[in-house]
Amino acid sequence: MGAAIENTGTNGRPNQDVFAETLQQLAERDRDIIAVTSDSRGSGKLVKFGNDLPAQIVEVGIAEQNLVGVAAGLASAGKKVFAVSPACFLTARALEQIKNDVAYSDNPVRLVGISAGVSYGALGTTHHSLHDFAVLRAINNMTIVVPADNFETAQAVKLAVQSSKPVYLRFGKKPMPLLTEDTNVGFEFGKGRVIKRGADLTIIANGETVYPAVLAAKKLEADGIAATVVSMHTVKPLDVTLISELAAQTNAILTVEEHMVNGGLGEACASFLIQSGYHKPFKIMGIPDEYTVTGSQVEILNHYGISESGIAAEALKLIASANGHHNASKTANKITNANA
Amino acid sequence: MGSLPAYLNIIMTIKELKLKSNEYRKKILKYIVGANAGHTGGSLSCVDILNVLYNNVMNVGPDNFSSPDRDRYIQSKGHCVEALFVVLADQGFFPESDLETLCKYKSHYIGHPTRKIKGVEQNTGALGHGLPMAVGTALAAKMDKKDFRVFTLLGDGELPEGSNWEAALTASHYKLDNLVAILDKNELQITGPTASVCNTDPVDLKFEAFGWGVHHVDGNNVAELTEVLAKLPFLERKPSLVVAHTVKGKGISFMENNIKWHHGVPNKEQYETAIAELDLDFANIKTL
Numbered sequence: 229m230g231a232a233i234e235n236t237g238t239n240g241r242p243n244q245d246v247f248a249e250t251l252q253q254l255a256e257r258d259r260d261i262i263a264v265t266s267d268s269r270g271s272g273k274l275v276k277f278g279n280d281l282p283a284q285i286v287e288v289g290i291a292e293q294n295l296v297g298v299a300a301g302l303a304s305a306g307k308k309v310f311a312v313s314p315a316c317f318l319t320a321r322a323l324e325q326i327k328n329d330v331a332y333s334d335n336p337v338r339l340v341g342i343s344a345g346v347s348y349g350a351l352g353t354t355h356h357s358l359h360d361f362a363v364l365r366a367i368n369n370m371t372i373v374v375p376a377d378n379f380e381t382a383q384a385v386k387l388a389v390q391s392s393k394p395v396y397l398r399f400g401k402k403p404m405p406l407l408t409e410d411t412n413v414g415f416e417f418g419k420g421r422v423i424k425r426g427a428d429l430t431i432i433a434n435g436e437t438v439y440p441a442v443l444a445a446k447k448l449e450a451d452g453i454a455a456t457v458v459s460m461h462t463v464k465p466l467d468v469t470l471i472s473e474l475a476a477q478t479n480a481i482l483t484v485e486e487h488m489v490n491g492g493l494g495e496a497c498a499s500f501l502i503q504s505g506y507h508k509p510f511k512i513m514g515i516p517d518e519y520t521v522t523g524s525q526v527e528i529l530n531h532y533g534i535s536e537s538g539i540a541a542e543a544l545k546l547i548a549s550a551n552g553h554h555n556a557s558k559t560a561n562k563i564t565n566a567n568a
Numbered sequence: 569m570g571s572l573p574a575y576l577n578i579i580m581t582i583k584e585l586k587l588k589s590n591e592y593r594k595k596i597l598k599y600i601v602g603a604n605a606g607h608t609g610g611s612l613s614c615v616d617i618l619n620v621l622y623n624n625v626m627n628v629g630p631d632n633f634s635s636p637d638r639d640r641y642i643q644s645k646g647h648c649v650e651a652l653f654v655v656l657a658d659q660g661f662f663p664e665s666d667l668e669t670l671c672k673y674k675s676h677y678i679g680h681p682t683r684k685i686k687g688v689e690q691n692t693g694a695l696g697h698g699l700p701m702a703v704g705t706a707l708a709a710k711m712d713k714k715d716f717r718v719f720t721l722l723g724d725g726e727l728p729e730g731s732n733w734e735a736a737l738t739a740s741h742y743k744l745d746n747l748v749a750i751l752d753k754n755e756l757q758i759t760g761p762t763a764s765v766c767n768t769d770p771v772d773l774k775f776e777a778f779g780w781g782v783h784h785v786d787g788n789n790v791a792e793l794t795e796v797l798a799k800l801p802f803l804e805r806k807p808s809l810v811v812a813h814t815v816k817g818k819g820i821s822f823m824e825n826n827i828k829w830h831h832g833v834p835n836k837e838q839y840e841t842a843i844a845e846l847d848l849d850f851a852n853i854k855t856l
């Protein structure tokens with residue numbers, strides 16, 4: 229029970245609610261902002277948008293390929309288009325349209341994948357998007373942004389409106405607390421946000437996994453381990469400058485994501501790090517290459533250790549292998565055994 | 569007429585259009601031979617349609633290509649790019665000599681349309697993409713109360729792509745009477761006769777059932793094309809489909825209706841024979 233509670237933020241709102249609200253605020257002042265939906269305005273929280281701004285929403289029915297093709301056509305004629313559909317369908321069913329009509333044709337569509345990752349929980353694999361970072365990373369001219377909290381979400385939507393290039397925004401359904409009250413930690417595409425600094429290791433996470441990473445870092449603090457936590461909201465282009473700095477400044481790197489380990493944030497970091505000569509301990513946490521355990525989002529994430537205690541435990545193991553620190557190793561074993 | 573833009577002054581007679589088609593066919597073959605690659609049969613089947621669109625129907629040319637009010641042409645059957653490139657060069661979008669680089673290392677003139685070439689609206693090549701993008705563009709015109717039109721050329725072989733039918737529904741739902749799809753119905757695709765690969769007939773009834781206005785035309789007859797395209801939109805508040813019945817490989821006797829020429833490249837002898845046929849055709853048109 230404890231694990232389920234620790235992984236549920238209650239003092240924030242779902243990012244996709246904030247997305248819809250921000251988009252509507254902007255759309256009320258800019259009639260060129262258009263939402264395109266595939267029977268997805270309910271899950272995209274755009275019912276109010278549709279009621280209040282009926283001339284600025286296009287409904288194509290359950291037809292994701294058409295959703296993206298139509299969005300590309302609208303964008304080519306100067307509309308600031310947000311194509312909104314569950315991430316699982318948008319980035320699989322319409323992948324060829326994303327590749328050709330949006331990215332290759334350079335039509336600046338803002339693709340919005342909602343209820344992403346395992347947000348749909350027990351609805352199962354058909355509704356999970358654990359592939360979207362991987363497939364979109366392999367498409368040129370695509371920016372991939374995964375906001376972690378309500379602040380990042382609002383900023384991302386504002387920046388996406390201004391963007392003249394294709395962007396993929398990925399949101400989940402869970403209420404997300406603010407990561408930091410520090411207003412100096414700004415937000416721009418391609419720049420990771422350092423939420424917390426510590427010299428022992430770096431935790432690079434994104435989306436809804438940043439919050440448990442912050443909680444894990446606080447837990448580690450009690451054990452005398454100082455962790456840096458980064459919200460790496462932009463998977464592509466990756467902030468390799470920041471990763472380089474943190475690779476030099478800390479003794480290990482742990483990545484966390486709500487995505488299959490194949491081709492995701494962790495592998496993006498690993499690819500950069502190994503090619504830049506990094507040789508300290510490194511670990512990717514995500515969903516392994518298997519059909520996930522069944523259950524709610526929180527249950528699935530906890531099962532794979534993407535939780536406050538799971539991330540803390542991996543961090544300790546990593547620290548132990550980093551410096552052979554006897555006490556850290558013992559602590560790690562203790563925590564692992566306690567979790568078993 | 570003097571105050572109108574240049575591209576509107578050039579309204580061709582049927583004889584002029586026929587001569588243009590003849591010229592385009594020669595150039596299509598020339599550049600396909602030069603590239604040693606190309607979709608010969610389909611380019612020859614659709615070139616009369618492009619001829620009439622660019623010379624007599626659409627309000628688009630090099631001078632207004634950046635205008636938001638221009639008519640749009642999106643070639644869904646992107647593989648027949650040679651026809652498009654030859655027509656765009658003739659319209660003055662780029663020097664025809666550029667086509668000597670077709671499919672060559674580092675050339676922007678590749679085997680499918682790309683926006684790196686002036687005059688190309690969208691990067692196509694994967695099938696079933698043109699119609700949805702055309703629908704979005706036509707929808708934007710409606711939103712902005714602009715009167716430009718959007719034309720898209722579909723191949724009959726690409727019709728089984730479901731995205732076409734998704735877009736056909738949306739076009740009808742939003743009453744896009746500024747949208748015109750032209751079906752290059754040459755009845756052949758790479759595997760064999762389209763009707764035996766996946767029969768899409770009766771395609772007119774299908775589109776009508778989807779809420780479109782439909783007209784049939786001989787798609788290799790520039791006079792018929794001119795006449796039918798002057799009737800757009802076919803029905804009030806409905807998108808229009810022109811079912812253009814064409815012949816794959818049209819104009820070259822040994823290529824016509826022969827699947828071998830889907831992407832066959834003529835050898836030197838075949839090329840000379842083809843050009844001789846077109847020269848004869850040219851002489852016949854001249855005497856009209």
